[in-house]
Amino acid sequence: xxxxxxxxxGALGTGGFVLLVLLVFLVxxxxxxxxxxxxxxxxxxxxxxxxxxxxxxxxxxxSFYNSLYVxxxxxxxxxxxxxxxxxxxxxxxxxxxxLIQTLGVIxxxxxxxxxxxxxxxxxxxxxxxxxxxxxYFGFTLPFMxxxxxxxxxxxxxxxxxxxxxxxxxxxxxxxSVEESAQNLGSYGFRxxxxxxxxxxxxxxxxxxxxxFLKVFDDLGTPLLLNVNNMLAPQAYLRxxxxxxxxxxxxxxxxILVGFSxxxxxxxxxxxxxxxxxxxxxxxxxxxKRELGPWGRLGAWAVVLLILLIVLSPHxxxxxxxxxxxxxxxxxxxxxxxxHYREVFSTAMPYIxxxxxxAGLAALLDVVxxxxxxxxxxxxxxxxxxxxxxxxxxxxxxPGVVLGIGYLRVFHDFQVPLVDEPLASWWVIIVVALMIRxxxxxxxxxxxxxxxxxVTLEEAALNLGAGRFRTVRRIVVPLMAGGIMAGFVTSFAxxxxxxxxxxxxxxxxxxxxxxxxxxxxxQTAAGRGPGAALGVLAxxxxxxxxxxxxxxxxxxREVAEADRRLAVAQGA
Amino acid sequence: xxxxxxxxxPPPARGVRxxxxxxxxxxxxxxxxxxxxxxxxGVDLTIEPGExxxxxxxxxxxxxxxxxxIAGFGPRPAGRILIGEEEVTAKPxxxxxVGMVFQSYALxxxxxxxxxxxxxxxxxxxxKSEIAVRVRRALELVGLxxxxxxxxxxLSGGQQQRVALARxxxxxxxxxxxxxxxxxxxxxxxxxxxxxxxxxxxxxxITTIFVTHDQEEANTTSDRMAVLEEGVIQQVGAPVELYxxxxxxxxxxxxxxxxxxxxxxxxxxxxxxxxxxxxxxxPVADEEEEGRAHALFRPQTVxxxxxxxxxxxxxxxxxxxxxxxxxxxGMLVRYGIEVGGLELLVDEPHEPDRPILPEGSExxxxxxxxxxxxxxx
Numbered sequence: 001x002x003x004x005x006x007x008x009x010g011a012l013g014t015g016g017f018v019l020l021v022l023l024v025f026l027v028x029x030x031x032x033x034x035x036x037x038x039x040x041x042x043x044x045x046x047x048x049x050x051x052x053x054x055x056x057x058x059x060x061x062x063s064f065y066n067s068l069y070v071x072x073x074x075x076x077x078x079x080x081x082x083x084x085x086x087x088x089x090x091x092x093x094x095x096x097x098x099l100i101q102t103l104g105v106i107x108x109x110x111x112x113x114x115x116x117x118x119x120x121x122x123x124x125x126x127x128x129x130x131x132x133x134x135x136y137f138g139f140t141l142p143f144m145x146x147x148x149x150x151x152x153x154x155x156x157x158x159x160x161x162x163x164x165x166x167x168x169x170x171x172x173x174x175x176s177v178e179e180s181a182q183n184l185g186s187y188g189f190r191x192x193x194x195x196x197x198x199x200x201x202x203x204x205x206x207x208x209x210x211x212f213l214k215v216f217d218d219l220g221t222p223l224l225l226n227v228n229n230m231l232a233p234q235a236y237l238r239x240x241x242x243x244x245x246x247x248x249x250x251x252x253x254x255i256l257v258g259f260s261x262x263x264x265x266x267x268x269x270x271x272x273x274x275x276x277x278x279x280x281x282x283x284x285x286x287x288k289r290e291l292g293p294w295g296r297l298g299a300w301a302v303v304l305l306i307l308l309i310v311l312s313p314h315x316x317x318x319x320x321x322x323x324x325x326x327x328x329x330x331x332x333x334x335x336x337x338x339h340y341r342e343v344f345s346t347a348m349p350y351i352x353x354x355x356x357x358a359g360l361a362a363l364l365d366v367v368x369x370x371x372x373x374x375x376x377x378x379x380x381x382x383x384x385x386x387x388x389x390x391x392x393x394x395x396x397x398p399g400v401v402l403g404i405g406y407l408r409v410f411h412d413f414q415v416p417l418v419d420e421p422l423a424s425w426w427v428i429i430v431v432a433l434m435i436r437x438x439x440x441x442x443x444x445x446x447x448x449x450x451x452x453x454v455t456l457e458e459a460a461l462n463l464g465a466g467r468f469r470t471v472r473r474i475v476v477p478l479m480a481g482g483i484m485a486g487f488v489t490s491f492a493x494x495x496x497x498x499x500x501x502x503x504x505x506x507x508x509x510x511x512x513x514x515x516x517x518x519x520x521x522q523t524a525a526g527r528g529p530g531a532a533l534g535v536l537a538x539x540x541x542x543x544x545x546x547x548x549x550x551x552x553x554x555x556r557e558v559a560e561a562d563r564r565l566a567v568a569q570g571a
Numbered sequence: 572x573x574x575x576x577x578x579x580x581p582p583p584a585r586g587v588r589x590x591x592x593x594x595x596x597x598x599x600x601x602x603x604x605x606x607x608x609x610x611x612x613g614v615d616l617t618i619e620p621g622e623x624x625x626x627x628x629x630x631x632x633x634x635x636x637x638x639x640x641i642a643g644f645g646p647r648p649a650g651r652i653l654i655g656e657e658e659v660t661a662k663p664x665x666x667x668x669v670g671m672v673f674q675s676y677a678l679x680x681x682x683x684x685x686x687x688x689x690x691x692x693x694x695x696x697x698x699k700s701e702i703a704v705r706v707r708r709a710l711e712l713v714g715l716x717x718x719x720x721x722x723x724x725x726l727s728g729g730q731q732q733r734v735a736l737a738r739x740x741x742x743x744x745x746x747x748x749x750x751x752x753x754x755x756x757x758x759x760x761x762x763x764x765x766x767x768x769x770x771x772x773x774x775x776x777i778t779t780i781f782v783t784h785d786q787e788e789a790n791t792t793s794d795r796m797a798v799l800e801e802g803v804i805q806q807v808g809a810p811v812e813l814y815x816x817x818x819x820x821x822x823x824x825x826x827x828x829x830x831x832x833x834x835x836x837x838x839x840x841x842x843x844x845x846x847x848x849x850x851x852x853x854p855v856a857d858e859e860e861e862g863r864a865h866a867l868f869r870p871q872t873v874x875x876x877x878x879x880x881x882x883x884x885x886x887x888x889x890x891x892x893x894x895x896x897x898x899x900x901g902m903l904v905r906y907g908i909e910v911g912g913l914e915l916l917v918d919e920p921h922e923p924d925r926p927i928l929p930e931g932s933e934x935x936x937x938x939x940x941x942x943x944x945x946x947x948x
Contacts, residue, residue: 176677179644180735182664183671184691184742194690198681290646 029405037250067231071216077155082162090170111496112157113220114534115313162207169203202271209267217398219499253401260396320531339528350516361433362491365441399499424506433494441486448482481555488548593620594655601650612802625789628799670744676735678723685719691742709741849911853888870918
C-alpha cells in the first residue's frame with residue numbers, strides 16, 4: 001500500500017516526530033558518551049589515551065576480565081539449567097511440561113538484584129545450604145563468594161531467555177527429522193548431539209547471546225552483592241563518586257556498548273540463514289516421545305532439583321520479608337508482618353513513583369511503537385526502516401550508558417517553567433525507561449500489526465474511510481491485544497529497572513521501587529522491609545506479566561479466528 | 572572422487588544391496604492404540620521378498636501407522652512383526668535396519684547432501700574411506716553425484732526426495748518403506764518419479780512398501796496392494812484384481828467410480844435373480860445366497876445406444892433413461908443417466924466425430940450381466 005496525498009504528509013509528520021524523539025533521547029546521548037570516551041580530558045582533541053589509561057589500570061583490567069568471565073560463566077550455568085528443561089518439555093510426553101514452561105518464566109519477573117540478597121541468605125557462606133552441609137557433611141561450598149555469587153544469581157535469573165528461545169526451536173523440529181535419524185541407527189545422546197541440538201542451535205544462540213549481553217551490562221546485581229570489580233559497577237562508581245567529567249565511565253560505556261553489539265552480531269551470525277523450521281513441510285509436526293519409567297523418574301528428579309534452585313530467590317525473598325531475624329540460621333528465627341507494615345507506612349512514595357514512571361513510559365512506548373510499526377510496515381515513506389532500527393537498537397544500550405549519556409547531555413539544559421536541569425528532573429527517568437523498554441513494545445506492536453491483514457484496511461479505504469480514520473477505527477482496534485501486551489511488558493520491566501534509574505534519581509522523593517529496594521538492602525536492618533518491597537514488586541510484575549500473556553493469547557486466538565474466516569471466505 | 576557419472580545408463584550400483592538378499596515381511600495379529608483409540612485392529616499380512624507393495628487407504632485408515640510400526644515408531648503394538656526370520660516387534664527403531672523415506676523427506680538442514688547420506692553409515696561405524704565410496708555410489712544411483720556439497724535447502728523438492736532415498740538405501744536396509752513419497756511433488760513430476768521409483772526397486776530387488784492415499788499411484792507402481800480402512804485390511808491383491816473383484820463396498824468405491832444398486836437376491840424357481848431399485852432385475856449366479864445385496868458395475872461397462880429391444884438379449888440387462896448430466900473429461904464423456912429414479916454413471920469413450928448427447932436426451936443402454944458384481948457389505 002502506498003500513501004498518497006494527505007496520508008503521506010501525516011506519515012511524514014508522525015515519522016519525523018518519532019525520529020526526533022529517538023535522536024534526542026537515544027542517538028545523541030549515546031553518541032556523546034562515545035565521543036567523550038575518545039576525547040582528551042584536557043585538550044578535547046581526539047585521542048585513545050583514555051583507553052590506554054583504562055587498560056593500564058589494574059583495577060579496570062581486572063574488572064574487564066571479571067565482567068567477561070561472569071557473563072560467559074552465566075551463559076554456561078544458565079545453559080545447564082535451561083537445556084534439560086527445554087529438552088524434556090518439548091520432545092517428550094512429560095507431565096510437568098506445562099508446569100516447567102510456566103515456572104521457568106518466573107525468574108524473569110523478579111529483577112536479579114532483588115533476589116541477590118535472598119540468595120545470600122540461602123547459598124551464602126552462612127546461608128541455609130552451607131549451614132546444612134556443614135552440619136551433616138562437614139564442608140561448605142562457596143556458591144556466593146565474589147564472582148560466583150554474581151554468576152549464580154544472574155544464571156538463575158536469565159536462564160529463561162535460553163529456555164524460551166531453545167524451547168521454541170526444539171518445538172519447531174519436525175518429528176520426522178528426529179525419526180529419520182533413529183531409522184538410520186542413531187539414538188540417545190548421539191541423536192541429541194548430532195541432530196536435535198544443531199537444529200535448535202539458532203534458538204539457543206539467540207538466548208545465550210541475550211544472557212551474555214544482559215549479564216555483561218547488569219549493574220544492580222554486582223552492586224547489591226558488593227562485587228565492585230566489574231565494568232558496570234566501576235562505571236557507576238566513577239561517575240557517582242568522581243563526577244561526570246571523569247573519562248573512565250565513558251570508556252567503560254564504550255566497551256559495554258561494544259560487547260552488546262558484538263553479542264547481538266554473534267547471535268545474528270549464528271542464526272543467519274538457518275530458519276530450519278520453515279524447511280520442513282507436511283509431516284507430523286511436533287511428535288513427543290514416551291519416556292520409560294526410569295527415564296521419567298530421572299527426568300522428574302532433574303527437573304524438580306532445577307526448579308528448586310530456580311525458585312530459591314523467591315523462597316528466600318518470601319522468608320526474608322516475613323522473618324524477624326535471619327542470621328547464622330537455616331531459617332528465620334520467627335515470622336512477622338512488621339516489614340510489610342513498615343513498607344506500607346513509609347515506602348508508599350516508592351510505589352506511587354513506580355506506577356507513575358512505568359505507566360507513563362509504557363504508554364509512550366506503545367504510542368511510539370504503534371506509530372513506528374505502522375510507518376515501517378504499511379507506508380512507503382523513504383528511510384522508514386531507520387525508525388525500526390533505532391527503536392530496536394535501544395536493546396544494545398546498557399542502562400548505565402544511557403544514564404551517563406543523559407547526565408552529560410541534559411545537565412546543562414534547564415527545563416523552562418520547572419527551572420531545573422533536565423538531567424535531574426523526574427521526567428528524565430520516565431524518558432530513560434521509555435527508551436530502554438521501547439524494543440519490547442515495538443516487537444509486540446509489530447507482531448500485532450503483521451497479524452492484521454492488509455485487505456481489512458483496504459476494505460475500509462474502499463468504503464471511503466480516510467487514512468487516519470482507517471488506522472483509528474480498523475487497525476488500532478485489531479492491534480489492541482498486541483498493543484496491550486506491549487504496554488504491560490514495558491510497564492512490568494520498567495517497574496523494576498535499576499541501572500539507568502540509579503544514575504538519574506536526583507532526590508529520594510523521586511525514587512521508584514527498584515531504587516528503594518536497593519537503598520533498603522544496603523543495611524542489615526533494612527533487609528526485611530527491602531524484601532517486603534521486593535515481594536510487592538514481584539507481585540506487581542507477575543500480575544502484569546500474566547495479563548500480558550492473556551492479551552497475547554487472546555489476540556492470537558482472534559487473529560486465528562479471523563484467518564479461518566478469511567480462508568472460509570476464500571480470501 | 573573427481574570423475575563424474577556419465578549421462579548414459581548408470582552402472583549397476585555396487586555397494587547398494589541388490590536382489591538376492593530381499594527379505595520377507597510378515598505381520599501377525601497386529602493391534603495398536605493411541606490411548607483409547609485403537610488405530611490398527613488386527614492386521615495380518617505377508618509381503619514377499621522383493622515385492623513392491625502398497626498400503627492404500629483414506630487418511631485415518633491406519634496405513635501410515637502400520638508403516639511406522641514396521642519401522643518401530645509410535646506406540647508399541649500387540650502382535651508380531653517379522654523381517655525374514657527375525658522378530659522385530661520389540662526392537663527400537665535404530666536396531667531394525669529398516670529404511671524409511673519420510674513424507675517430508677526429513678533431510679537435516681544443517682548438513683550437506685553428502686553428510687546426510689553418510690549419517691547412517693557413520694552411526695554404524697563404517698570406516699571413513701568406505702563411507703566416501705558408498706555415499707558417492709548412492710548419490711550416483713539417484714543421479715545427484717554433483718550435488719553432494721549442497722545443502723538440502725538448495726535443492727528442488729524432487730531432488731530432496733532423491734537425497735532422502737539415497738540416504739536410506741546407502742545403509743542397505745532389509746526393507747524399504749516409503750511414506751506418501753509423491754505427495755510433496757508437483758503433479759507432472761509425480762508420474763515421472765513413480766516410474767523411477769519402480770525401476771529402481773526392480774533393479775535393487777528390495778522388498779518395498781509404499782503408503783499412499785492415491786489409487787492411481789498404488790495401481791501403477793505396486794505388484795500387490797492392501798486396502799485399509801478403519802485399521803483393518805479390507806482386501807489384499809494385485810491392483811487389477813482389486814479393481815475388478817472388490818471384496819466389499821468400501822474397496823469397490825475407493826478404487827474408482829462405481830454404480831451401486833441397492834436391492835436383494837431372490838429365488839426365481841431354481842435360479843437366482845437380483846432385484847433392485849430403479850427396475851434393475853437380472854439373473855445372477857446360482858450360488859448367490861438370498862438376501863440383501865448391492866449390484867456393482869463400473870461406468871465404462873455400460874454401453875449406450877442401440878434400438879430399444881436389442882438390449883433384451885440374454886446375458887444383458889437393458890434400460891432406457893434420460894441424460895441429466897454430461898461431463899466432458901477429454902478421453903471420455905461421463906454421463907449421468909436417470910433410470911427409474913436412480914442416476915447411473917456411464918462413461919463413453921470420446922472420439923472427434925462423436926457428438927456429446929445433450930441433457931434431456933432419451934437414451935437406451937445395456938450392461939453385460941457377467942460384468943455386474945454382487946456385493947453383500
